[in-house]
Amino acid sequence: MPVLYSTLCLCAYGLFSNLRPSEPFLTAYLMGPDKNLTEAQVVSEIYPIWTYSYLALLFPVFLATDYLCYKPVLVLQAVSFVVTYVMLLKAHGLRAMQLLEFFFGLATASEVAYFSYIYNVVEPAHYRRVTAYCRSVTLFGSAAGSLTGQLLLTLAEVKLVHLVWATLASAVVAFVPPWFLPMPKRSLFFHKKPEGAIERQCDYTGALIEKVDNKVPLDNEDVSIVLNYAQPLWENIRPSSDYDIYNGYVETLSTLMGAVAALLVGHLPVRWTVWGELVLCALSLLMAACVFVMVTLKSIWLCYGSYILFRATYMLLITVATYQVASSLDMQRYAMVFGVNTFVALLLQSLLTLVVVDSAGLGLDVFTQFYVYGGYFAVISTVFLFAGLCKLSMRRHAEQEVLSRSPVDTDST
Template identity: 70%
Template sequence: MLCESNMPVVYPTLLLCVYGFFSNLRPSEPFLTAYLMGPDKNLTETQVVNEIYPIWTYSYLVLLFPIFLATDYLCYKPVLVLQATSLVVTYVMLLKVQGLLAMQLLEFFFGLATASEVAYYSYIYSVVEPAHYQRVTGYCRSITLFGSAAGSLTGQLLLSVAKVQLLHLVIITLASASVAFVAPWLLPMPKRSLFFHSPGVAKERPQSNSTALLEKTEDSESKVPLKTQDASLISRSAEAGSHRSGLVDVLRMLFSDFLQCYRCRPLLAWSVWWALATCGYFQVINYAQALWENVRPSHDYEIYNGYVETLSTLLGALAALLVGYLPVCWSLWGELALCILSLLMAVCVFVMDTLRNIWLCYSSYVLFRATYMLLITVATYQIAASLNMQRYALVFGVNTFMALLLQSLLTVVVVDSAGLGLDVFTQFFIYGGYFAAISLVFLLAGLCKMASRRRSKQEVLASSPEETESDSPPVSAASSC
């Protein structure tokens, strides 16, 4: 627990946790497709899947980078208020308005709220000291997962036990969003930010014990150029401290850091998987309800989407926690692990698509989400281990942007009525093939990496005894973990 002398830390952390819990407490979320296709909105499956849901993807993509810059320039709090407002508007529209165009506008506001999540996860770093980063990050991230799971479970219990209508779940979700709307207004206004209002010299991001252990097993090429504060970065940071950086200066700095970060091959490999897998993950979870609705129509049978979302969220959180205890040298076996687990995700999607049994669909979905949460946590650790706080935000933002760009292209071609407008079963067959292709890419990458390591070791053994004695420790260190 945080001691009394750290009350300035407790107050914003508590408010952020309240906001994170209630903004993610959405009992109607697991039943959104059934609600839109039911008597309350009376939309067709084609309208929901091919014309409404794609708007969220496009909105998220278009708004992500402007919101990222606005969040830093406005010092987080105004964007948190914007997110809270967007959520309230979203659920007011879901409750009150009718028609295709109105639902598309609703998806735009939800995309705005989703893009604004960057303010929630970065605000706390501007008001607390680095010594508290790890603890407050854990609080804020875990409370959002708990809120999401609680919302899904509440919705299912109300639907199955209390026999409430889906409309009532939307009302409860709106009430929760309204409670969340109050919290950002009470937060203190930060006086600094990462880029536009940064201090004189950029501070190193403190590492947790798990991150420090990961750093020890990293290849040397992934640490040296990224973790150190080079002279150009210090001079730029000092200039930012003396006066507010202009937009052009910030963009130039971001582009320079972007080029330097992605020259690191291990970081690039994890980032490629991040972008590819997150694209497919978003598509699967966005359209899973439509698939379930075809397998087990809600107007004919009782559905259990809420239980499934609750279980998958909790298992995903558990998988993320287990990452730190897995005896795997990710720097050595990472590509092959990504290959095997991406193939498992592909199998889960194929099972959902081809067998068309609702219980197998539910089980495969839970396993799919848990696997993704485990791997994305590993990717987060592996990328963050060699980055300072400034580049941490940049790389994660770029990876998310690339995932959304790929998702938008996939949506235009496969889902959108302007493209092929395929039915949901054909879509999931394509998503299964997509994850199988990711698995193949990282199988080839893993084999190439192992062959490269073997050649390097043979070259060391073939060299002179003096060179062998001086060069062998790095090789044995790399292979012993």
Template identity: 65%
Template sequence: MSVLYPTLLLCAYGFFSNLRPLEPFLTPYLLGPDQNLTESQVVGEIFPVWTYSYLLLLFPTFLATDYLRYKPVLVLQATSLVVTYVLLLKARGVLAMQFLEFFFGLATASDVAYYSYIYSVVEAKHYQKVTSYCRSVTLLGSAAGSLTGQLLLSVGKLQLRHLLIVTLTSFAVAFVGPWFLPMPKRSLFFHKSPGTAEDIQHNSNFPESRVPLNQDVSESKAGSPPRAFTKVLHTLWDDFLQCYKCGPLLAWSLWWALATCGYFQVINYAQPLWESIRPSHEHDIYNGYVETLSTLLGALAALLVGYLPICWSLWGELSLCVLSFLMAACIFVMDTRNNIWLCYGFYILFRATYMLLITVATYQIAANLNMQRYALVFGVNTFMALLLQTLITVVVVDSAGLGLDIKTQFFIYGGFFVVISLVFLMAGLWTATRRRAEQEVLANMCTETDSPPVRDASGCR
């Protein structure tokens, strides 16, 4: 029961907080009579605020999540979602929508609490199952929300404002959940229980760490809160340096940061692109079906990772090169072919490819980490993606920068993925050359001894 109750409650919260029928139609709503904003205002002045807010709030929210032991931040996230859609329903004008994007950035940054909470209230042997439950239910909620929105719009002939009310109702239901979650007694850094690191390392079903934990850090009970805070920051820095010394982890993290940056830009600005090709005030739109199908195929692609007969440690860089180039091709087709059906189809392929690769990257990074350091490395990777995304947004999207039109923006995003592909092409060729040289050295050594040296398959010494 101690495992079942928080897991069911967290899954219910994850489902209803991701059940958002209006989200696939957010741009048409902002451009329509309810808000009556222009495309340049939406793309150049409103949407960029989410990126800036997410970047600004990510690290403070990460620390607050651990210090407050997860539950208060989950309540904050639920509150932020409700405030976001109340503003969307009641407020008008660019400034109000910018405040809306700030609260949505706060809600997005608080996702770390959702994915970390469960580890603090269940035993390590249940981590794999509860993780799969929580991640699956959020995808299910997202797909169900998109499908519901499209059906209400196309079949029920409801207006976009009605989809907003349904979404707000879903958030109101989700808001209740976090209040009834049990308050954790421990957390990752500030409230560690004795033996936490050792218990997790030896009792979990995950691979043992190839990057050792900094064992000097644990007890936050000693000292005042300022001293404990300073100690945590010192620990994080030491572990950061230790983790990124591992070559394979660094390579997969680099792809994570670069590709996630491009992925966010594409999905954030896909609706304005679709609107430019097929205006919603003139034609029926099917954004909900597209988001539903892309979410479900993305989840299927993630599941297929476990069955692909690929040695990722050997062919990882070249696979990233080829599939990143495929993602670039999808963006170029979306941008250059003025056909909404091609745009929809290649958007689905783009998202499915990213979901497949990000799942592989997650596993490959986790294989070189102890579970105590997942949050650190994944948080750093996300922060770097957001930092790069912010730079692109400021220069390319924001009206204070170049303020380029949506077609030119997508051309740049396609070129960005071409650059990623070339980076990993060079990395793959360098890895292949290095491995061949090492094999030649090993072959020469084998002629002199019967016991050739053994190298860690992960590439980390």
């Protein structure tokens, strides 16, 4: 029952904190009459602040998560979401929006507490299903928010600012569940573990290194070089000031497809021990193709379709990766792996943002940016291909050695 109670509280928090009707229309809102910002300001001066803030805050928040035993950081994340959307409603000007991105970066950095909390209170046998449930409910919340925003915009013809009010209301509701979570009594660095909890650590040291190395290139932060800037791309192809936009439907469909895939992971056995890297290679190549289609053909419908396929592929991939990491580690090691994995991926994204997006760097237009992103995922697929072929070669060599030794063993017997 305590595990069920904690899971339900986390699911409620994940649902409402991700139910954001304004999210698919954020760029249109910032560039519209409510905020009256230019595309260059939004893309090159405001959005990059989230990346830099996330990078700067990730490590101290990770340490605070462990020291404070997870729950206070979840409360901090809930507070940060409320502050973010209050500022989105009331604040004006470039500097205010940059400060808003800082608070959103703080909220994103606090995500480490979400999954690491549940792995701290459940048994390893339940990791797969708990991962699927918690991730699926956040995806369904995101889908519901996107659909609600689109329906309000299309059918009720509300203004974009009303969608922000609805998002704030959801954030206020999400502020409640973390307070009712029980406080875990174990952590990684600052608090002693119970006796016997150290048994599995040495066995999983190699797995820890392998999982971090294999999963970094496709972490959430790498994909968000695409997800964050899709709206400016759509705005260039089909301006919201001249046409009806359907960003909400697109976000809903892509998220639902990912949520279904994530839910299936909780009930279907997944074995990536042999073909994992080659599967990652194929999926990375598919994601690269989606990005190139979005920017090359410049058709809003093909752009929408490619985005849906891109995001659904990622959702499936990251859910399996999360479960694979968690199932191979001591429950208290998960936060460390998640933090290191996220930090390395975020560092790559920050460098890419600084060079490609930021006005202090090249400040490329959105179309050129997407050509760079497509090339990035193509390179990632090549890395996975090389890793997969090396792994297969080593496996075959090991099998041949076993076969060559077996006759000798039989004769000696």
